[in-house]
Amino acid sequence: MNLKLILVSSTLVNKIRIFFTRKGNSLLPFLVILCASTSGYGQMNISGKPGLMYVPSASETKEGNFQFGINYNPINYGFRFNKKNSENIYFINVTIVPRLEVNVNLLRINNEKINGQKGIGDRQIDFKYLILKEKKYQPSLALIISAPFGIDNSLTTNALVATKSFKLSGKLAAEVTAGLGSPYYIQRDDSEKDNYNIFQDLKFRKKKELAYYYLSGPIGGVNFKYANKGGLMVEWDSQHLNIGAYGTLFKRWTIQAGVINFDQITFGTSYALNLKTLPKRLKKANEN
Amino acid sequence: MKISTLLSGIFLFLGISPVFAQSDSTLAKRKSLWLNYENTTLDPLNGRIYYEQRLDRNPLYGLLEMRKSLADNNIHEYLPMFQGIIIGKYKLGSKITASVPTLEERQNQRIKFFPHPSRYKFDFWIQPLFSAVFGYRKQTLQSNTSVLLQTQFYLWQGMVLNAGILFPITNDMNSHPKIIRPAPVFLNQFYAFGKNFISASAGYFYNDQYGVNVQYRHTDMTNPWSFGAEAGLTGYYYYPRGGIYAGPLDQLFLQADVAYRLTQPDITLKLSGGQYLWKDRGVRVDFVKQFTNVEIGLYAMKTVNGATAGFNFAIPIPPGKILQGQNARLRTTDQFRWEYSYTRGFQIGERYRTGYALDQKLRQYHTNYLNSQREN
Numbered sequence: 001m002n003l004k005l006i007l008v009s010s011t012l013v014n015k016i017r018i019f020f021t022r023k024g025n026s027l028l029p030f031l032v033i034l035c036a037s038t039s040g041y042g043q044m045n046i047s048g049k050p051g052l053m054y055v056p057s058a059s060e061t062k063e064g065n066f067q068f069g070i071n072y073n074p075i076n077y078g079f080r081f082n083k084k085n086s087e088n089i090y091f092i093n094v095t096i097v098p099r100l101e102v103n104v105n106l107l108r109i110n111n112e113k114i115n116g117q118k119g120i121g122d123r124q125i126d127f128k129y130l131i132l133k134e135k136k137y138q139p140s141l142a143l144i145i146s147a148p149f150g151i152d153n154s155l156t157t158n159a160l161v162a163t164k165s166f167k168l169s170g171k172l173a174a175e176v177t178a179g180l181g182s183p184y185y186i187q188r189d190d191s192e193k194d195n196y197n198i199f200q201d202l203k204f205r206k207k208k209e210l211a212y213y214y215l216s217g218p219i220g221g222v223n224f225k226y227a228n229k230g231g232l233m234v235e236w237d238s239q240h241l242n243i244g245a246y247g248t249l250f251k252r253w254t255i256q257a258g259v260i261n262f263d264q265i266t267f268g269t270s271y272a273l274n275l276k277t278l279p280k281r282l283k284k285a286n287e288n
Numbered sequence: 289m290k291i292s293t294l295l296s297g298i299f300l301f302l303g304i305s306p307v308f309a310q311s312d313s314t315l316a317k318r319k320s321l322w323l324n325y326e327n328t329t330l331d332p333l334n335g336r337i338y339y340e341q342r343l344d345r346n347p348l349y350g351l352l353e354m355r356k357s358l359a360d361n362n363i364h365e366y367l368p369m370f371q372g373i374i375i376g377k378y379k380l381g382s383k384i385t386a387s388v389p390t391l392e393e394r395q396n397q398r399i400k401f402f403p404h405p406s407r408y409k410f411d412f413w414i415q416p417l418f419s420a421v422f423g424y425r426k427q428t429l430q431s432n433t434s435v436l437l438q439t440q441f442y443l444w445q446g447m448v449l450n451a452g453i454l455f456p457i458t459n460d461m462n463s464h465p466k467i468i469r470p471a472p473v474f475l476n477q478f479y480a481f482g483k484n485f486i487s488a489s490a491g492y493f494y495n496d497q498y499g500v501n502v503q504y505r506h507t508d509m510t511n512p513w514s515f516g517a518e519a520g521l522t523g524y525y526y527y528p529r530g531g532i533y534a535g536p537l538d539q540l541f542l543q544a545d546v547a548y549r550l551t552q553p554d555i556t557l558k559l560s561g562g563q564y565l566w567k568d569r570g571v572r573v574d575f576v577k578q579f580t581n582v583e584i585g586l587y588a589m590k591t592v593n594g595a596t597a598g599f600n601f602a603i604p605i606p607p608g609k610i611l612q613g614q615n616a617r618l619r620t621t622d623q624f625r626w627e628y629s630y631t632r633g634f635q636i637g638e639r640y641r642t643g644y645a646l647d648q649k650l651r652q653y654h655t656n657y658l659n660s661q662r663e664n
Contacts, residue, residue, distance in 0.1 A: 096586075098553055102599075144407070195632075196631055197595045278661065281353075282348060
């Protein structure tokens with residue numbers, strides 16, 4: 001009986017130990033705050049695309065990669081009503097086929113001053129196509145386009161970016177992103193009352209005419225990654241210099257924060273899944 | 289003293305039982321997997337198994353778990369059915385292959401069906417319904433949400449009566465009273481011959497339309513091409529307090545489509561067109577990606593009433609099986625579909641839904657889809 005008890009308790013202890021070691025590993029980046037992601041899991045930019053804080057990257061994501069989350073954008077850098085409202089941005093990003101990512105995001109303002117001003121929020125669908133995959137001497141190259149069909153696009157991304165990863169030492173790597181954001185955006189000049197043709201009244205507008213804009217002109221940044229556990233970031237979003245950090249827990253859950261223009265704080269969180277991974281039930285049945 | 293003997297007995301039992309109970313537990317597992325199936329017929333002479341599996345939208349679950357459940361190496365052909373009709377003949381090798389059942393094979397199964405109407409469980413499932421209009425500033429989210437408890441009665445081969453109860457949760461999209469009422473009640477006949485499939489429905493459908501609807505599709509589970517047509521004549525209905533209102537049958541719905549399944553990347557492109565509800569006419573392009581449990585689509589359409597685009601998805605609602613016995617089952621739906629459109633309220637390319645759409649049902653059985661899931 002004693003023997004049985006010892007056996008049972010030792011397996012229990014083992015399980016607990018395994019649990020703690022896992023947790024320990026995941027908590028490590030929070031202590032070190034150095035961190036990355038080769039699988040595409042990790043830091044998402046303000047509109048929910050793999051990248052830095054505001055700058056999207058061209059890093060490759062696996063087919064079926066599915067990430068959802070929420071980001072907070074501070075009042076002074078508000079896209080919708082600049083200097084009047086801070087914003088929450090909800091997003092889903094799916095790698096629907098290899099090389100093609102679809103991003104759906106919803107921007108909602110906080111503390112609306114006029115009743116009904118907020119609405120359900122601004123919905124936006126963006127596409128990212130990976131033109132080149134990263135190779136030994138070749139950076140990955142991606143084109144990101146916002147579908148211009150929304151009536152009032154305040155959070156658009158039209159950019160060409162390149163990303164290259166450099167191994168620094170052991171688990172430490174630097175992911176460098178550089179690109180060009182379009183100084184123009186497409187606006188659909190319709191009201192809600194005659195919104196029946198999404199291809200109608202599309203007009204090129206200068207971003208400079210907006211109260212606030214970003215990703216207009218040269219953009220870039222570096223993500224210093226520690227394995228797939230976390231990272232430190234610095235970026236130029238075409239208007240401001242921003243710094244930030246993130247950590248990934250349990251391989252799937254990312255928590256991130258940054259300082260915009262050494263002024264106000266942005267933060268967010270996201271969770272990653274893969275829709276192609278076989279569920280346990282199928283995996284078991286497939287093995288037979 | 290007594291307690292310690294009891295405890296030691298339990299520990300001893302726990303310690304030893306997994307060793308010699310290995311085969312018992314796999315047997316129990318097989319039996320519990322077997323419970324997921326209905327209308328099963330073993331044909332050891334020809335090495336075949338006929339079965340129906342309503343729990344999961346993805347037929348790969350049914351195929352692979354059947355193989356596991358049988359553990360019989362002599363069975364090498366799997367014939368999954370839908371509403372008692374064979375969809376195809378499948379073989380599970382390193383690749384899944386499919387062939388078309390002959391008329392004789394289909395007739396054989398038909399004969400077997402009649403003397404055993406009780407081969408199906410009483411199957412009840414919980415189905416949420418959600419439609420919404422976004423963006424009117426006065427009321428940002430106008431929605432119509434309800435939960436349905438649904439079931440099906442198998443009348444004869446291929447013929448099913450769909451029925452249920454609808455529990456309303458929210459409704460600020462129209463003035464219909466929020467009363468507990470019948471869920472869509474309609475008959476559906478599914479039929480197959482060669483590579484041709486038909487789904488014919490009559491009754492009270494989803495999206496407030498009643499009438500008749502017939503869908504036809506030509507598809508080979510190994511060929512990338514497929515095409516189909518659909519026709520319907522319906523009218524508006526709803527449940528006022530204490531009755532039912534049904535307007536005239538004035539909606540003619542006519543569609544034709546052609547679809548092509550690419551292998552690299554693994555997506556389906558579909559071009560469809562014709563007349564939609566409210567006499568709107570136009571064309572629509574769909575881009576469909578089928579993942580294991582989730583289907584995601586993007587679409588764009590141009591009609592007389594306007595032009596729009598958006599996305600849609602289909603997901604199963606967890607946890608799936610809630611209670612299951614030999615004769616009855618309670619589960620959550622295997623399919624919740626939702627579509628988002630950039631525009632609203634201009635009657636652009638609108639449609640109603642019957643229980644399942646034939647092309648959505650059949651593309652799940654394509655061998656490329658089944659094989660793509662096992663490539664990981």
